[in-house]
Amino acid sequence: MFTISHLDKLIKSSQTPIHLVKSIDDNNRKCFFFVMASKLKIRAMQSIKNGMVNLSEYGVIVASGFGHEVPVETKLMLMEKYGFDADSLK
Amino acid sequence: MQIVTRTTIEDFKAQIDAALLENVAELFIARVIEMALENNSNKMTEMSLNNIAETLVKRIEDQPKPSEAINQIVTYVRQVLPNTTIKVLGNQTKKELEEMIKIVTDRLEREPAQVEEIAAQVEIIAAPEEEVKETHIQIRTPDEFLFVNYTHLPDEDIERTEDVVLTIGNSVVRAQTFGHRFLLDIDPNKTVLISNITSKSATPEDFQKMINDAGENNAEIVHYFPADRAIVIVDRNSTLADAKGFLNNPTDNLSMALTHFHNARTNAMWAELKAHSNNTQRFIDTSFLTVQEGENRGEQHQKLQA
Numbered sequence: 001m002f003t004i005s006h007l008d009k010l011i012k013s014s015q016t017p018i019h020l021v022k023s024i025d026d027n028n029r030k031c032f033f034f035v036m037a038s039k040l041k042i043r044a045m046q047s048i049k050n051g052m053v054n055l056s057e058y059g060v061i062v063a064s065g066f067g068h069e070v071p072v073e074t075k076l077m078l079m080e081k082y083g084f085d086a087d088s089l090k
Numbered sequence: 091m092q093i094v095t096r097t098t099i100e101d102f103k104a105q106i107d108a109a110l111l112e113n114v115a116e117l118f119i120a121r122v123i124e125m126a127l128e129n130n131s132n133k134m135t136e137m138s139l140n141n142i143a144e145t146l147v148k149r150i151e152d153q154p155k156p157s158e159a160i161n162q163i164v165t166y167v168r169q170v171l172p173n174t175t176i177k178v179l180g181n182q183t184k185k186e187l188e189e190m191i192k193i194v195t196d197r198l199e200r201e202p203a204q205v206e207e208i209a210a211q212v213e214i215i216a217a218p219e220e221e222v223k224e225t226h227i228q229i230r231t232p233d234e235f236l237f238v239n240y241t242h243l244p245d246e247d248i249e250r251t252e253d254v255v256l257t258i259g260n261s262v263v264r265a266q267t268f269g270h271r272f273l274l275d276i277d278p279n280k281t282v283l284i285s286n287i288t289s290k291s292a293t294p295e296d297f298q299k300m301i302n303d304a305g306e307n308n309a310e311i312v313h314y315f316p317a318d319r320a321i322v323i324v325d326r327n328s329t330l331a332d333a334k335g336f337l338n339n340p341t342d343n344l345s346m347a348l349t350h351f352h353n354a355r356t357n358a359m360w361a362e363l364k365a366h367s368n369n370t371q372r373f374i375d376t377s378f379l380t381v382q383e384g385e386n387r388g389e390q391h392q393k394l395q396a
Contacts, residue, residue: 017384023374031374042381050377089382 011036011062012082019059020089022068026052030068034078034086035059 019042021033035042037059045058055061062082063074075086 015386015388017386019384020382021374022380023376023378025375026373033374039383042383045376046379046381048376052373052375054373084387089384 008081011060012084018062018078018082018084020070020086021055029066031066032064032068032070033061034063034074034084035061 014036016036016038018034018036019039021035021042023031025031033055035055035058041058045053045055062084063078065071065074070086078084078086
């Protein structure tokens with residue numbers, strides 16, 4: 001059971017892709033993010049080498065967590081709230 | 091207060107939708123407006139300009155580039171407000187709104203350390219202390235909503251929290267926070283009553299009477315304690331034990347709220363709230379970056395519909 005806000009509805013209905021981004025944060029912890037953003041913005045971020053970036057400046061973060069393995073609960077949440085199949089990412 | 095006509099609401103929605111998806115810096119103001127509109131799309135909607143101004147100043151502190159964020163916000167507010175009808179209620183005037191915006195604009199020339207001082211100025215302009223007690227609690231019809239000020243809650247405990255749940259006994263309400271402000275959804279099938287007792291005068295007998303009243307009227311009773319800025323919600327299932335902590339330490343409303351919202355709803359919901367709150371850093375090192383690119387979701391939508 002998840003609460004669905006107006007923003008969630010917008011994200012769900014949007015055709016903008018959702019990407020899975022993995023890295024380490026500023027505390028040296030592994031982390032992952034599902035980010036809704038245009039491919040152009042994501043590639044712009046990828047072009048920044050060896051630096052810290054604020055991911056939220058590149059798109060809307062729809063889910064996140066620590067580690068590089070995405071928990072099943074997160075995948076279920078993405079499907080239920082946003083109709084997004086995390087396993088569809090290559 | 092700002093009265094938004096139905097036509098303007100549609101304009102607002104279009105702008106909000108665009109802002110939500112495209113501009114993170116404007117997210118907070120869009121969300122405030124969204125809250126006011128979400129359950130009232132076919133009605134006249136009232137929204138406190140002070141709510142926006144206070145939230146605006148508060149959330150600026152969270153922005154990685156405050157000056158840039160303020161620029162965008164001020165531009166946004168100025169674009170939106172000329173198209174709205176402003177009706178003066180109480181001591182809130184268009185001139186005061188302009189003053190609030192000016193304060194934020196002036197902030198562009200100031201250092202981040204002065205944000206607190208500016209926030210204090212906005213608070214003073216918003217309303218004198220005595221009037222805050224009366225005007226910042228707004229109970230409307232049961233299918234609408236109320237705003238509650240929680241200005242004494244420390245920032246670190248509710249910062250970036252988008253949803254919390256407050257309960258007492260078996261009564262659960264959903265709440266959303268924007269800085270210091272909570273939006274409470276009250277069960278539309280129940281009557282909402284508000285009590286005017288103070289924390290200093292509250293006794294176990296007072297609570298028992300409220301619980302009895304709630305039972306007799308099938309009501310949820312909202313208790314607001316102006317001195318402590320605390321809110322307690324009681325229904326027929328509440329018990330005196332629920333209120334015990336508050337009675338023993340009436341100024342510690344935060345601990346009470348947190349105690350109850352830890353127990354609220356399901357663990358899944360709590361996990362989700364945590365995931366979206368401040369326990370996850372969003373600054374990442376591109377040296378270790380891996381990206382699994384997603385595709386345009388049009389096809390996925392079609393598959394799901396099929």
